[in-house]
Amino acid sequence: MGIIFSFFAVIALIVIVFIGVQGANLHYLFGVVIPYAAFFIFLLGVIYRVLQWGRIPVPFRIPTTAGQQKSHPWIKTNPIDNPFTATGVFIRMAFEVLLFRSLFRNTKAELRDGPILSYGSTKWLWLGGLAFHYTFLIILTRHLRFFFEPIPGVIKIIESLDGFFQVGAPVLYLTDLIFIAAVTFLFLRRVVIPQVRYISLAQDYFPLFLIFSIGLTGVLMRYFLKTDVVGIKELTMGLVTFKPVVPKDINIIFYIHLFLVSTLFIYFPMSKLMHMAGVFLSPTRNLANNNRAEMHVNPWNYPVKVHTYEEYENDFRDKMKAAGLPVEKE
Amino acid sequence: MYNGGKIIIGLIIFVGLIALPFVFSGKGASAKPEPKLDTPEILKLPETERKCVESKEYMKREHMKLLNEWRDWVVRDGLTIYTSSSGKQYTMSLQNTCMKCHSNKTKFCDECHNYTAVKPYCWDCHIKPKEKEL
Numbered sequence: 001m002g003i004i005f006s007f008f009a010v011i012a013l014i015v016i017v018f019i020g021v022q023g024a025n026l027h028y029l030f031g032v033v034i035p036y037a038a039f040f041i042f043l044l045g046v047i048y049r050v051l052q053w054g055r056i057p058v059p060f061r062i063p064t065t066a067g068q069q070k071s072h073p074w075i076k077t078n079p080i081d082n083p084f085t086a087t088g089v090f091i092r093m094a095f096e097v098l099l100f101r102s103l104f105r106n107t108k109a110e111l112r113d114g115p116i117l118s119y120g121s122t123k124w125l126w127l128g129g130l131a132f133h134y135t136f137l138i139i140l141t142r143h144l145r146f147f148f149e150p151i152p153g154v155i156k157i158i159e160s161l162d163g164f165f166q167v168g169a170p171v172l173y174l175t176d177l178i179f180i181a182a183v184t185f186l187f188l189r190r191v192v193i194p195q196v197r198y199i200s201l202a203q204d205y206f207p208l209f210l211i212f213s214i215g216l217t218g219v220l221m222r223y224f225l226k227t228d229v230v231g232i233k234e235l236t237m238g239l240v241t242f243k244p245v246v247p248k249d250i251n252i253i254f255y256i257h258l259f260l261v262s263t264l265f266i267y268f269p270m271s272k273l274m275h276m277a278g279v280f281l282s283p284t285r286n287l288a289n290n291n292r293a294e295m296h297v298n299p300w301n302y303p304v305k306v307h308t309y310e311e312y313e314n315d316f317r318d319k320m321k322a323a324g325l326p327v328e329k330e
Numbered sequence: 331m332y333n334g335g336k337i338i339i340g341l342i343i344f345v346g347l348i349a350l351p352f353v354f355s356g357k358g359a360s361a362k363p364e365p366k367l368d369t370p371e372i373l374k375l376p377e378t379e380r381k382c383v384e385s386k387e388y389m390k391r392e393h394m395k396l397l398n399e400w401r402d403w404v405v406r407d408g409l410t411i412y413t414s415s416s417g418k419q420y421t422m423s424l425q426n427t428c429m430k431c432h433s434n435k436t437k438f439c440d441e442c443h444n445y446t447a448v449k450p451y452c453w454d455c456h457i458k459p460k461e462k463e464l
Contacts (some may be wrong), residue, residue, distance in 0.1 A: 043348060047341055054337040059366055097387040117333055145447040147351035149358035156447055166451055169394035229446045240355045299332065 002202035003191070009202075010209040013263055014256055021255045030255045031235055032244040038262035048279050052053025063289040066105065071292075082289050089288050096285050103129055120179055127188065135175040136211075138162060139218075142173070145238040168223075176219055183212045196307040207273055217257040227251035230270035368435040371430055377440040383414045383427075394450070397424065424452060430457050436461060 019025045051142040063069065067078025079088045080095070103126040112118050142159050143149050163171035188210045190200045221227055231247035232254055268274065280286065306312040313320070313327055320327050331337070335390065372380055382389050383387045384396070400422040403409040410423045421427050435458060 043345070046344065050331075050341055054331050054334060059331050144351065147355065149356040149361060149445065151356075151447045156449070159447060160449065169398035169450070170448075226395075228390065229448075230442050233446055234362060237355065237359050239353045241359045242352075243360070269364060277340075277344070281337075 002200060005202045006205035006209050009206060010213050010260075013210075013260060014213070015255045017259045019295045020254065021252055027246045027255075028244075028252075030259055031246045031250075034241065035239060035258060036244075037266035042265040042268050046274070046277055049269050049274055050281070053278070053281050057106065057299040058283045058287065059300070060296055061287045061289055061291045062284045063291065064284040065289060069289055069292075084290055084293070085290055086288065093280070093286055096282070097279055100126055100129055100133075102285075117151060122186075128182050128189070130146045131178050132186060135179040138175045139173075139179060142175075146233050147240050149233075149237060154171045170222055171186060172223070174274060176215070176222075180212070180215050180219065183215060187212065202274060207264075207267070207271065210260060210267070214260045214264065217253055217260060221251070221253045221257055225251060225253050227254050361445075363441040365439075365441045366434055367432075369431060369433045370436075371433060382431075383412065383418075383420050385415075395451070397428075400424070422457055425459075433459050434461060435459050 015105050017030060021030050026040060063082065065078075065082040067081030068076060069082050070077040070079075070084040077084070079085070080091050080225055081090045083092050092101075104123065106122050107119050108122040109119050138158060141155065142162060144155050145159065148155070160173050162173045164174065187205075190196050190204060190208070228247070231250045232244065234245055234247050235250070264273075268276075310328075313329065317327055317329070367380075376417075384392075389396070400412065404422050405411075410422055412420045414420065429435070439450075
């Protein structure tokens, strides 16, 4: 159900561009207004979500660890998987953010030959995820050539490395291939593995379809349909300098690409894609495991009214004495 | 706000990265490439003859593909004559056909290529045309 809904949602987005640009000639709306709106929704939305998360207290360190906690000096500790210091936490976070360490520990469970449940290591999700995220990052960085003039050397270096094999003209980017393959893998994984399909919802399929179609329209635009790149850069430079211009003769494929990207930006803050910011706020990753060494006071603790034994005895001393009970103070 | 300091720093880094293109869009932000078609060879031609091997629109979009095909046809298949869609025949040669008219590499090729960070590897093998004014 979710898969069909998501598929047609993306198709509908593409149809909207056809109607809007081809039919109604709303080039300014699709080239300037919607991208600006999407950008600011993205920016403010991400900030809002992060601030909302920041308001939630984490009263206690949650040590989900894969290493020995720091305790007695003669027990060997694991300072990265079970960090005690801020440095350790930083390294663990770096592993998590840059190398997806949690996914590396991914396991699969399967029933073999009747009722034998076996667990095994499975690295495909980790590999696919890593390939997907890093190629996405490189592609995003490469696109910065449309937002700077003169173009910084770093972007040119990335671009020339990406087109290292000089296949065809325009030069084939390796990241384009890997990116499309990785998104396809991440999608097939959801469809093929029954357990994953069972827990997959529209909100899982939609971003996959959306990102896939962004990649596909980009590939079509660069290698097959082609459009006026100089015109596109005039448009993007107009956007970043707040002097928007809409050059004529830019192929519809560019507007489809741009609209899908805008949709992704708008969708971003209200979806699971917020894991981009959320990964930094994972309590199980970003807190040092020093529960036993340091006092962590629950921030929503209210002052509890207590009645000590001393007060109790003061209240009932006479009656206790009369009943022959022992008292601490005479 | 809990751990407010760290979260705010993170957000500032995020906003800073996002704002980079807006802040440092560069001094050429409003520059527009204008490839020049005023080489002596082109000016010598009568107004009606000033045509490339294919239409301007086609060349603008597909010149890289065309050049790539020419390279393959000449170097790998030994073909040397290109018949354009209008039926006219041309020798497939970057240096002798294309650059004969467009002898102004810096003002013609590089103008757009630099603007869009495209670095074709034509000149890894071919000899760059000598331009008088640089």
